[in-house]
Amino acid sequence: MKTTFLAMLCVTVLPLSSPIQAESTSELSYENYIHSDKRIKCLYGYAADKTGDHAAAIAIFEDCIKRWEDVYSMIWLAQIYESGVGVEKNLAYSTALMKRGAYTQDAAGYASIARYHYGVALYEGIGTTQDRTEAVKWLRQAASEQVIEAEQYLKSKGID
Template identity: 65%
Template sequence: MKKTLIVVCTLFTFGATAGTEDSGNELSYEHFVHSDKPIKCLYGYAAEKVGDHDAAIAIFEDCIARWESVYAMIWLAQIYDTGIGVPQNLEKAAALLKRGAHTQDEAGYSSLAKYHYGILLLEGRGVPVNKQAGIEWLQRAADEGVDEAKDYLQSMP
């Protein structure tokens, strides 16, 4: 959560023109869709939060394709899980989180993907219920420092 807040504050501090050379309206999130700069992945979050779902989805999909961005996988999974801006697709959300859980990234987002994927397995959201696998993924996330995973495991009967 702290990473997200810092990222959003940074985005708005530097303004919407950082990180791209594209032409067009430099104040729109669509401006970042075709950028070849990895910072654009952070703008996907901001676009989603202001309701520009199309730009957010396009940014996240491109970040996944170009850089295997686990950050983008998590946020795109959330979009498909909630069905805000797109038809709800729990299977697609689960597949993105599974992919993120299996991807090691330097920023540590794969630990968060492990946590979220573990929850999906326990709840059977977009995947068949598999309590054993869900606990294993939560334990991996907890071992990597995800406090929410530790708390969830401790709260289980």
């Protein structure tokens, strides 16, 4: 009885599309961060992607890359294109983004992660021509920068 009364109260008192509701939803939309000039928005791209707003995530990441050559955004955008969730899968573009990140120097250390992923792509021939010599170079560099996954990958392939 209590649940039924509460449900009826909500239906009769709160309209489904009130101006207040629509306005507050749009203010909280990830789309509002797409054109922001605040770098913190790059983190919102991750949240947008994880909550299913892939279009906003892609737009945020693309803008972060354009404005700041943001390696964090390159990595996440590459993963979106590698998985094909919310966008058509594009392994060549995904690998190109990882390569771009691998050549970037960033204070946060994301370039090391990009080096690892780019090395794996080269080693496996994912989205690029397979080049194991070049792959080992990138993987060793990532391992020297404390990317444990790079060290483990090299060991799994029997490479010291």
